[in-house]
Amino acid sequence: MMAAGVLKESLKYRDEAHGGIAYYLDANSNKVAGNNPGSGPTFHDGVLLSGVDVNGNKNTKVVSAQDYYYNSYFSNGFFPEDRIFKSDYIALRNISLDYTLNTKLLQRMHLNLSRLTLSVFANNVLYLYKVAPNTIPESTNGTGWDTGGFGTTALPAQRSMGVSIKVNF
Incomplete structure (x- = not known):
């Protein structure tokens, strides 16, 4: 995460203001x-x-902040204790609310159905708890802007919402 620049500790050198x-x-x-x-x-x-x-x-060699963080915290082949984060988390994955219409109501509505259930749902709702800051807990190595194209990180899980109608004849 330090190498990818996702922690506020890695803002140093990122621009003139820092x-x-x-x-x-x-x-x-x-x-x-x-x-x-x-x-x-x-x-x-x-x-x-x-x-x-x-x-x-005296050293006069300038390096970019991206190279500095990458070489200091990722590519050197070791991971110091202060660069490793626990990835414990609790996620709310699914919420669903179902309502089954009463059979007598279906008969009064002249619907030839034995059961009708209406549902609303949401998937990948939110993280209730996570230890590592500024990251997706399921990712393997942080979620920096410059590493998303490689196999070392994961994109956020897609959140979806919808409506469902279940019918029994």
């Missing part, structure tokens, strides 16, 4: 800190981490 620094892509597609001096776009989701490069010089 501490992201400006950068642009040079002719070789390298990220360069600052505003684009040409006509290309300037991005404001840059992260400049403290540290030094292999020569001992």
